[in-house]
Amino acid sequence: MNAADRRSAALRVLPLIDLTDLDENSSPLAVAALSAKAITPHGPTAGICIWPHFVETAKSLLHGTGVRIAAAVNFPDGGTDMDGVLADTEKAIADGADEIDLVLPHRDFVENGVIISRQMIKSVKKLCGPRVRLKVILDTGTLDNDALIESASEVALEEGADFIKTSTGKAEVNATPEAMRIILETIREFRRDAGIKLAGGISTLEDARHYLDIADEIMGEGWTTPETFRFGASGLLDDVLAALSGSAAAPSTGY
Ligand SMILES: O=C[C@H](O)COP(=O)(O)O
Numbered sequence: 191m192n193a194a195d196r197r198s199a200a201l202r203v204l205p206l207i208d209l210t211d212l213d214e215n216s217s218p219l220a221v222a223a224l225s226a227k228a229i230t231p232h233g234p235t236a237g238i239c240i241w242p243h244f245v246e247t248a249k250s251l252l253h254g255t256g257v258r259i260a261a262a263v264n265f266p267d268g269g270t271d272m273d274g275v276l277a278d279t280e281k282a283i284a285d286g287a288d289e290i291d292l293v294l295p296h297r298d299f300v301e302n303g304v305i306i307s308r309q310m311i312k313s314v315k316k317l318c319g320p321r322v323r324l325k326v327i328l329d330t331g332t333l334d335n336d337a338l339i340e341s342a343s344e345v346a347l348e349e350g351a352d353f354i355k356t357s358t359g360k361a362e363v364n365a366t367p368e369a370m371r372i373i374l375e376t377i378r379e380f381r382r383d384a385g386i387k388l389a390g391g392i393s394t395l396e397d398a399r400h401y402l403d404i405a406d407e408i409m410g411e412g413w414t415t416p417e418t419f420r421f422g423a424s425g426l427l428d429d430v431l432a433a434l435s436g437s438a439a440a441p442s443t444g445y
Contacts, residue, residue: 191396193436199399200232200433203426205416207235208387210424212262212359216240218247225251227427232434235427236416239291241265242282249286260289260325263314266358268293268329270306272313279317289323290314291355291387291422294342296329304345311349325353325387325420328373331363336372343376347384355387355422364390367404374408382409389422395429 191199211224221244228235237258240248248259261282264275279290292314299307311326318324326346333339343354354373357364365388377384388401398421405414413419 191399193433196395196433197436199395199402200430202402202414203395203398203421204230204233204430204434205236206414206419206421207427207430208237208239208258208260208389208420208422209235209427210239210359210389210422212239212241212265212424216244218244221247222251224248225257228252228257229255230427230431232431236420237289239422242278242285242287245282245285245287253286258288258323259286260291261287262291262293262327262358264293264295264310265291265327266293266360268296268327268332268358270295270298270310272306272310275310276313276317279314283317283322287322289325290318291325291327293327293329293358294346296332296342299342299345300333300338304341307342307345308349311346311351315350323352324350325355326351327355327358327389328369329358329361330356330366330369330373331361331390334363336368339369339372340376343373344380347376347381351384353385353387353418353420355389355420357388357390359390359422359424361390365392365401367400370401370404371408374405378409383418385418385420387420387422392421392423393425393429395426395433398426
C-alpha cells in the first residue's frame with residue numbers, strides 16, 4: 191500500500207478497533223494508559239476490551255467519550271463455570287460495561303454438544319438486556335473444523351449474540367480469513383444485523399484491509415460500521431497512527 195492508501199485504510203480501521211489489554215499482568219495503571227490511548231488525535235477507537243475487574247477504572251476515565259468498554263468473561267479458557275461467568279458479567283455490567291465478550295465453552299461444545307453453550311449464552315444475554323452488547327468468542331482455532339464453526343455461529347446467533355468474535359488471541363491459531371468467511375456467511379444467512387469481531391494477531395493495516403475486503407465481498411460495501419464490525423487488537427492502533435502521521439508501514443504477517 192502506498193502512503194495515500196495506508197492513510198485511507200487507517201481512517202476506515204480506526205473507528206472499528208476494540209483496543210485490547212487482556213494481559214494477565216494488566217493493572218489499573220495499564221488500563222488508564224489504554225483508555226488514554228483509545229482517544230487519538232484522529233478520533234476515538236470503537237472501544238477498549240479489558241478484564242471485568244478493571245471496568246470501574248475505565249468507566250471513570252472514559253465516561254462520556256463514546257469509547258465503549260467491553261469486558262471479557264470466561265476468558266480465555268472457555269470453561270463451563272456458569273456461576274463464575276454470570277457473577278463476572280453481572281459485576282462488569284454494574285460497573286458500567288457496554289459490551290460483554292463471552293468465550294464459548296468450546297471444549298464442552300465439541301465434546302458434549304450444544305446444551306451448556308446455549309444455556310451460557312442465553313443466561314449472559316439475559317443479564318446484558320437491551321443495553322449491553324454481547325459478543326460470543328468461538329475460539330475458531332480450537333474448534334478447527336468448518337462445520338463446527340458454522341454450527342457454533344448459528345447457536346450464538348439463535349441465543350441472541352450481537353457479534354460473533356473469532357478468537358481470544360491466546361490460542362495457537364486466532365483470526366483467519368477462512369474462519370471469517372464461514373462466520374460472515376452464517377451471519378448473512380441468519381441475522382444480517384449481527385456483527386463480526388476479528389481478534390488475535392492482527393497488527394498491521396495490510397492485514398486489517400484484507401479482512402475488510404472480505405467483508406465488502408460477502409456483505410456488500412457499507413456494511414462494516416462499528417455496529418457490525420470490529421478488530422480486537424492490542425497492537426493494530428500503532429500502525430494506524432503511524433499511517434496517519436505518515437510513518438513507514440509495519441511488516442505484514444502476509445495474508
Ligand atoms: O480479544 C482480543 C485479543 O486478545 C487481542 O489479541 P492481540 O493481542 O493478538 O491483538
